[in-house]
Amino acid sequence: MRVGFVQNNPVFGNVQKNLARVEKLLEGQSADLFVLPELFATGYQFKNKKEVQGLAEQVPEGTTTNALTSVAKKNNTFIIAGLAEIDKNHVYNSAVITGPNGYIGKYRKIHLFDTEKACFDPGNLPLKVFDIAGAKVGVMICFDWRFPETARSLALLGADLIAHPSNLVLAHCPQAMITRCLENRVFAVTADRVGKEDRIEGEALKFMGKSQVVDPDGNILVRASETEEEIQIVEIDLEKARDKFLTPHNHIFEDRREDLYC
C-alpha cells in the first residue's frame, strides 16, 4: 500500500484558496491514501463558536467534502482530511473519509485542545475503523494522541494504520506517535501544517510541521520539514501491523492484564 501526507500552510478563513492550493499539491501524485491536516481548509485558530459556525460545512454535503471527493476520483485515491463540520446548531472538529467511489464516513475529534473547547462541541461518534484500499484505517485528530486510549481503541478495533490529521503545537507529539505505534503495532500517518496564526491576543501559535509516517516497529519512514509545504509518499507492508507478536511468547493484546488495570 502507498500512503502519503500533505503538509500545507492555510490562510485562515480562505477556504477556496486553501482548497485550490491542496488540489495543486496533489496534482499528478499517486498513492492509495493521502492524509491531510486538521482543519486544513479553514485554518485553526477560531475565536469563538460563532466564527466556526460561519466557516463550518455540512458533511458530506459541503464544499470541502465535495472538492476532496472530486480529487479522490481524479487521482483514484482515498483522502482523510480535517475540517470544521456543522450539524444543526452543533460544530465539530471533524475528519472526512472519502474515496474514488465517493464519501465514506467521518470522525469527530473527541479530545478538544485548549481554546478549541470554547469553539467546538466534543466528538460524539464511536471510534471506528474504515476499509480503505485493503487496509483497516482508524482516524484520530491531533490532541487525541495525548490520550493513549484513543490509539489503543482503534488498534483493538483492528486498525492496521491510524490516520492522524493534525495542527501540532505541542512539541512531544511526533516522538509520542512513535510510542503509539510501538504500543499497538500499527502504522500512523500524521499530517501536520506549517506556519503561524496569531488571531487571539497573547495566544500566537506556531505549527511545527514534521508530518510523518511511522511503522509498527517505531521507525520513522518519512518525516517532513518544520517549515515547508510538502507531500511525501511511502510504500508500507500492512502484514507488519497484523503480526502482534513481540517475541514468540509475547502478544501485544493477549498479554494485557485487564484484570489488574483500572
Ligand code: ACM
Ligand atoms: C491540537 O490538537 N490541534 C493541538
